[in-house]
Amino acid sequence: MAISASTISSGSNNKQTHSSLGAFKFPFALSIALIILSFVPRVQGNVTLAWSFWGAAAGLLLWQAYLVFNSRNKNEDRVFSILLRPQHYIQAMVQFSVYAYWGYYWRPVYDHAWLILAQLIFAYTFDMLLAWSRRREYSLGFGPIPIILSINLFLWFRDDWFYMQFIMIAVGFMGKEYVRWNRDGRSSHIFNPSAFALGLFSLVLIATNTTDLTWGQEIASTLTLAPNIYTFLFLVGLVVMYFFSITLVAGMAAITLFGVSALYSAGTGVPYFLDSEIPAAVFLGLHLLITDPSTSPRTPLGKTFFGVLYGLGVFGLYTLLGAMGEPTFYDKLLVVPLLNLSVIAIDRTVRSIHSQALLNVWKESWLGGRSNLAHMSIWIVIFASMSFLGKTDGKHQGDSLPFWEQACASDLPNACGRMLQLEATYCGDNAAWACNELGAHYREGIIADANQELSMAYFSRGCELKFRASCLNLLDTDLVAREVPHELDLRLLLREGGQNLMTLSEQELYERACQHDWVFACENTEGARARI
Amino acid sequence: MSKSQDQQIDPNVSQVPGRTLGLAIMCLAILFVAVWMSFQSRQSESLGSAASSSSFEQEAITxxxxxxxxxxxxPLLGFVQIPAGPFTMGSNPALDRLAYENERWSSNRRQGTVEVDDFYIGLFEVTAAQFRAFTAENPDLANRVAADIQGDMPVTNIVWPEALAYARWLQQKLENSADTPAELRNYLAAGGQLSLPSEAEWEKAARGTDGRIFPWGNSPSKEFANYGSSxxxxxxxxxCTECAFGLQDMSGNVWELxxxxxxxxxxNPNDDAQNLSEDALWVMRGGSFADGLGNVRAAVRGGVDPSVRNNTIGFRLVISKP
Structure with missing residues (x-):
């Protein structure tokens, strides 16, 4: 959640003002820090990355020089005040805890730490210079931190393209500064800064078919490597809910997604999402991306609508993106700017409701006026129920290849497509069995259009992974040789969104495979024993 | 902060810059990103198509x-016909003191007799220039052969599936070219397929039908093969004019897949599709420049993982009927 500095109550503010041209020492020092940071080994390992740092620092220094020159000419001071808001640092701490936990199980997060630090330095300097260019006093606090951490929870550009990350941040802050409207008689920014930047760049990446320049797909799929990630996100989400009363937005979004997902499953017999009732990255987004109070409705009923619309939006976009053949992880990013745009309409709709009975339901009469605590209690009960039913961190049918094979054979809706999608993911993870199956599907042309070139590519990959059936399929183009997954394949296939099972003993592995409906594993003596 | 940002303007300053310029700069930044990404996307596509349409100019090789x-x-673009008929496969340790255990036919027989249909085999190992002609049309394999390798050197550092991909590519070329010698074209039209040789095809081509230990005879000779070198x-x-069927480098230089x-x-080739649960391991033959005499005998059998790249491993092609 990126909190707007302009609309938060200043009750607990600690404000101290500094003025004069000497204030320029601060952005100057930050720009130098950015240059110094470019000499750490992580950055020096890639020439483009290092040049991205130097380019960003040079841009900031030129901008400062212009402002100093202008200020001297016009004899104006530039002012900043120190303003510490709990909304910002509590958000930052929550986001930091997510990075720490996720990164413990997916190391690229920790490797990315230097780059996040650089983005923070860039963001502070850029935000400060932008305020001064507008001849506005700059409030120095923790504001940029949640924006940067929020952006990086969803999208990083790869090292060779890292200059785009700086541009994305710049666009986010410029959107906050320049794209504004008059809301309730006050000028305020329309879009959540991080969601604005993420949404715009997502559109560009989709339109130019350049998703592979980012880590977006990996980020979306590796959150589940951290055990019990849903419970973790739920718990840290409670902190945000308690302090900032965003329970209605986040809770309703989650409930809506759980609901429509369950309806879809009941109607079709197959799960809607692959990794859970709500993908982990969406669950993260509904706690930390859509809950900016300044870009969401103010009334309780409006917040409820907002949350419901987010849930429906993600559900719809997932389908739309999938149908277009685009990566589905953009669903949670594209919907937020659209919702931000609808905020005034939502508020207006709520105010037009003349039913006092309906409005009073949401008034602060709950729990002696402490309605947020009441909403939180309901959310806790709902999440606990979902967890009890195995709809969060538990085993999920959508991850199980035997389930999708069966569903595809039974011609259930989308089942064959989902099976191909899942097999492609596992083949990408070097599960040779999955590569061979994909090659077989594209050679047979039964559940996918026949494509000899693609089938040969998958068989080649399977063969290089020592899957003998794949090698035979390469030798004879009329053959479709199949074989059950090998031990190493099972260690990948059975992770089902979590950690690879490299340390599991062979016996435990086959027992687990049997429990996960791999019939051949049950025929193994140990597997059969496990089933009994 | 209770005031909006626009209300927090320094009172000493008379005029606040409008938002138009800022909005314009932001839109330009977004436009730049969109155009640049689009350009990059098209460039990577055109690189691929350029590679595929390129005739890939290589220097002529004598x-x-x-x-x-x-x-x-x-006459046959370097393919040599091996007539159909039986040959002796495996090693007889009484005659060949360097024979390995895995060359023994069975527990009660030292060698076996195998019938092989007629087929064509490459006179030479596949060269770097030949493989480059293939990779030039396949951007995914671009730069697979190092630029500093001479065109007439055997191609190495390729994996088993890539060798097969080259065979499929060359088959298409030969089938579709009017310049393909009639004998080869007829053989291909009758079901001939380019591929790697089977073990039996390779061994028959290497030692002929008289059971010799080396392609040139039974005595070691560094005159006919590059082995034990650097x-x-x-x-x-x-x-090696003395070698069976006049084939070159069947012993030494590079192992052949x-x-x-x-x-x-x-x-028994019918066993090839069995034991699918075992990891793939493919036979390679002939030894390399780095091997000693024991590994360049015609019956020697090495094993290689299909993902291995090594500068001692290459291949030659056959055209045979499955």
Whole structure:
């Protein structure tokens, strides 16, 4: 959640003002820090990355020089005040805890730490210079931190393209500064800064078919490597809910997604999402991306609508993106700017409701006026129920290849497509069995259009992974040789969104495979024993 | 902060810059990103298509046809016919003291007799120039052969599936070219397929039908093969007119991949599709420049993982009927 500095109550503010041209020492020092940071080994390992740092620092220094020159000419001071808001640092701490936990199980997060630090330095300097260019006093606090951490929870550009990350941040802050409207008689920014930047760049990446320049797909799929990630996100989400009363937005979004997902499953017999009732990255987004109070409705009923619309939006976009053949992880990013745009309409709709009975339901009469605590209690009960039913961190049918094979054979809706999608993911993870199956599907042309070139590519990959059936399929183009997954394949296939099972003993592995409906594993003596 | 940002303007300053310029700069930044990404996307696509449409200019090599995918300038583009018939496979330790255990036919027989249909086999190992002609049309394999390797050197550092991909590519070229010699074209039209040799095809081509230990006879000779040395040589550098069927470098220079899985003798190609649960391991034959005498005998059997790249491993092709 990126909190707007302009609309938060200043009750607990600690404000101290500094003025004069000497204030320029601060952005100057930050720009130098950015240059110094470019000499750490992580950055020096890639020439483009290092040049991205130097380019960003040079841009900031030129901008400062212009402002100093202008200020001297016009004899104006530039002012900043120190303003510490709990909304910002509590958000930052929550986001930091997510990075720490996720990164413990997916190391690229920790490797990315230097780059996040650089983005923070860039963001502070850029935000400060932008305020001064507008001849506005700059409030120095923790504001940029949640924006940067929020952006990086969803999208990083790869090292060779890292200059785009700086541009994305710049666009986010410029959107906050320049794209504004008059809301309730006050000028305020329309879009959540991080969601604005993420949404715009997502559109560009989709339109130019350049998703592979980012880590977006990996980020979306590796959150589940951290055990019990849903419970973790739920718990840290409670902190945000308690302090900032965003329970209605986040809770309703989650409930809506759980609901429509369950309806879809009941109607079709197959799960809607692959990794859970709500993908982990969406669950993260509904706690930390859509809950900016300044870009969401103010009334309780409006917040409820907002949350419901987010849930429906993600559900719809997932389908739309999938149908277009685009990566589905953009669903949670594209919907937020659209919702931000609808905020005034939502508020207006709520105010037009003349039913006092309906409005009073949401008034602060709950729990002696402490309605947020009441909403939180309901959310806790709902999440606990979902967890009890195995709809969060538990085993999920959508991850199980035997389930999708069966569903595809039974011609259930989308089942064959989902099976191909899942097999492609596992083949990408070097599960040779999955590569061979994909090659077989594209050679047979039964559940996918026949494509000899693609089938040969998958068989080649399977063969290089020592899957003998794949090698035979390469030798004879009329053959479709199949074989059950090998031990190493099972260690990948059975992770089902979590950690690879490299340390599991062979016996435990086959027992687990049997429990996960791999019939051949049950025929193994140990597997059969496990089933009994 | 209770005031909006626009209300927090320094009172000493008379005029606040409007938002128009800022909005314009932001839109320009977004436009730049969109155009740049689009350009990059098109560039990577055009790089691929440029690679695929490129004739990939390579220098002419004496003895090879640069207008025929650098195949040898020979009557059958470097393919030599091996007539159908039986040959002796495996080793007899009584005659060949260097024989390994895995060359023994069975517990009660030292060698076996295998019938092989007629087929064609490459006179030389596949060269770097030939493989480059293939990779030039396949951007995914671009730069697979190091630029500093001479065109007439055997191609190495390729994996088993890539060798097969080259065979499929060359098959298409030969089938669709009007310049393909009639004998080869007819054989291909009758169901002939380019591939790696089977173990039996390779061994028959290497030792002929008289059961010799080396392609040239039963005595070691560094005159006919590059082994026990420190470097790969251009194909055909150790001219061997005494070798069975006149084939060059069947012993030494680089190990040659086959299409047979490494399984115990007796050799039976019908077994190839069995034991699918085992990891793939393919037979390679002939030894390399870096090997000693024991590994360059015609019956020696090495095993290689299909993902291995190594500068001692290459291949040659056959055209045979499955």
């Amino acid at each position: 003895g090879f046809l640069n207008d025929a995918w650098f195949l040898p300038d020979e 470097t790969i040589l251009a194909v055909g550098s150790r001219s 086959t299409r047979s899985p490494l399984q115990p003798y007796p050799y």
